[in-house]
Amino acid sequence: xxxxxxxxxxxxxxxxxxxxxxxxxxxxxxxxxxxxxxxxxxxxxxxxxxxxxxxxxxxxxxxxxxxxxxxxxxxxxxxxxxxxxxxxxxxxxxxxxxxxxxxxxxxxxxxxxxxxxxxxxxxxxxxxxxxxxxxxxxxxxxxxxxxxxxxxxxxxxxxxxxxxxxxxxxxxxxxxxxxxxxxxx
Amino acid sequence: xxxxxxxxxxxxxxxxxxxxxxxxxxxxxxxxxxxxxxxxxxxxxxxxxxxxxxxxxxxxxxxxxxxxxxxxxxxxxxxxxxxxxxxxxxxxxxxxxxxxxxxxxxxxxxxxxxxxxxxxxxxxxxxxxxxxxxxxxxxxxxxxxxxxxxxxxxxxxxxxxxxxxxxxxxxxxxxxxxxxxxxxx
DNA sequence: GCAGAATGTCTAGCAGTGCTAGCATCGGGT
DNA sequence: ACCCGATGCTAGCACTGCTAGACATTCTGC
Numbered sequence: 001x002x003x004x005x006x007x008x009x010x011x012x013x014x015x016x017x018x019x020x021x022x023x024x025x026x027x028x029x030x031x032x033x034x035x036x037x038x039x040x041x042x043x044x045x046x047x048x049x050x051x052x053x054x055x056x057x058x059x060x061x062x063x064x065x066x067x068x069x070x071x072x073x074x075x076x077x078x079x080x081x082x083x084x085x086x087x088x089x090x091x092x093x094x095x096x097x098x099x100x101x102x103x104x105x106x107x108x109x110x111x112x113x114x115x116x117x118x119x120x121x122x123x124x125x126x127x128x129x130x131x132x133x134x135x136x137x138x139x140x141x142x143x144x145x146x147x148x149x150x151x152x153x154x155x156x157x158x159x160x161x162x163x164x165x166x167x168x169x170x171x172x173x174x175x176x177x178x179x180x181x182x183x184x185x
Numbered sequence: 186x187x188x189x190x191x192x193x194x195x196x197x198x199x200x201x202x203x204x205x206x207x208x209x210x211x212x213x214x215x216x217x218x219x220x221x222x223x224x225x226x227x228x229x230x231x232x233x234x235x236x237x238x239x240x241x242x243x244x245x246x247x248x249x250x251x252x253x254x255x256x257x258x259x260x261x262x263x264x265x266x267x268x269x270x271x272x273x274x275x276x277x278x279x280x281x282x283x284x285x286x287x288x289x290x291x292x293x294x295x296x297x298x299x300x301x302x303x304x305x306x307x308x309x310x311x312x313x314x315x316x317x318x319x320x321x322x323x324x325x326x327x328x329x330x331x332x333x334x335x336x337x338x339x340x341x342x343x344x345x346x347x348x349x350x351x352x353x354x355x356x357x358x359x360x361x362x363x364x365x366x367x368x369x370x
Numbered sequence: 371g372c373a374g375a376a377t378g379t380c381t382a383g384c385a386g387t388g389c390t391a392g393c394a395t396c397g398g399g400t
Numbered sequence: 401a402c403c404c405g406a407t408g409c410t411a412g413c414a415c416t417g418c419t420a421g422a423c424a425t426t427c428t429g430c
Contacts, residue, residue: 037416037417045379046381047417047418048379048418048419049379050418056418057417057418108344142358142362144355145355145358145362153337156342157334157341159292159341160336160337170330174330174337222387231410232388232389232390232409233389233390234408235389236388236390237407373428373429374428375426375427378424378426380422380424381420381423382419382421383419383420383421384417384418386415386417388413388414389414389415390411390413391411393410393411394409395408396405397407398406399402400403
């Protein structure tokens with residue numbers, strides 16, 4: 001049944017095309033501009049094909065988010081290898097700044113995927129592991145809490161910054177201070 | 186012109202009615218359920234009336250947010266008076282937890298109101314002042330940066346918690362740790 | 371090679387969204 | 401008593417997510 005396998009492969013390819021088209025559209029014009037019609041236009045199919053790949057629009061955004069988790073984990077790993085805790089913080093905030101729509105899909109837009117209760121994507125869990133390892137030397141026997149707090153702080157900085165609610169010129173100072181607070185035990 | 190003044194007063198009253206109806210609806214069913222038709226139904230007018238008070242739906246949400254800034258500042262002040270930095274953190278996170286839709290309108294939904302660039306609502310500025318004062322004893326000559334960082338951390342905790350992305354049982358631990366990091370200079 | 375079945379895609383449409391033009395109707399000023 | 405401006409309404413537009421049903425097209429069994 002090689003012919004069916006090839007079909008299946010082409011189908012998966014089209015699924016990936018939809019996801020990357022959605023991501024591009026979101027990054028270019030924001031998620032509110034990602035409509036079924038525009039997306040169908042972009043991939044040069046009609047709207048119903050979207051629904052043969054994904055349950056609904058939210059599922060497409062979730063697929064984009066999943067890509068993001070993978071890429072974030074890679075970026076975080078590189079960051080921590082380059083410059084420890086400070087590199088991790090820089091990598092996280094740079095990722096959020098460079099891919100605002102992607103970051104929104106991952107952490108701001110509420111989706112069906114409620115983690116912590118239920119199953120967490122493996123890539124996200126790997127990202128958390130990077131935090132855990134990086135933070136462990138500075139935790140008094142409770143790296144989980146410190147890792148969650150560090151992540152939360154970075155998330156807060158990322159989202160408030162994205163909304164222009166923090167003074168841009170103090171960006172570096174805030175990261176410095178955060179890292180100093182954690183490392184100075 | 187007493188009659189006109191009375192009319193104007195009734196008009197303002199209706200404006201407030203719209204805002205509180207929107208807030209109730211959002212708190213009860215989430216912002217995605219706040220539509221012009223439902224809102225008009227709730228205040229027992231037709232949709233066009235909404236537009237004689239507000240430019241558009243976003244402006245209504247912004248009015249709700251403005252209410253929230255006032256209330257948050259009050260809550261933060263009480264918190265810091267009761268238990269210093271820890272009371273401030275508790276008050277902030279309790280506010281976000283008890284009024285999730287309100288908090289969304291204030292800090293999550295992106296609106297025209299980009300602060301930091303442009304004018305910041307007076308009540309929000311007052312809220313930041315509470316942070317500044319509470320944090321000042323623990324800052325090495327740079328309370329602004331520490332206040333922004335503290336606020337960001339709480340915001341991160343609040344939003345990630347709201348999305349069920351943090352372990353609920355560690356809630357108190359995270360606050361403890363955050364406050365300890367700041368106070369332990 | 372060919373009829374019939376199965377798979378896949380598209381056209382057309384529904385219900386609901388934010389928002390507005392234009393028409394009644396009501397009330398105050400002269 | 402009349403006029404006229406202000407006010408709220410009905411109806412409608414262009415858009416949204418999503419789906420039913422018609423139409424090809426391709427594969428299967430003979």
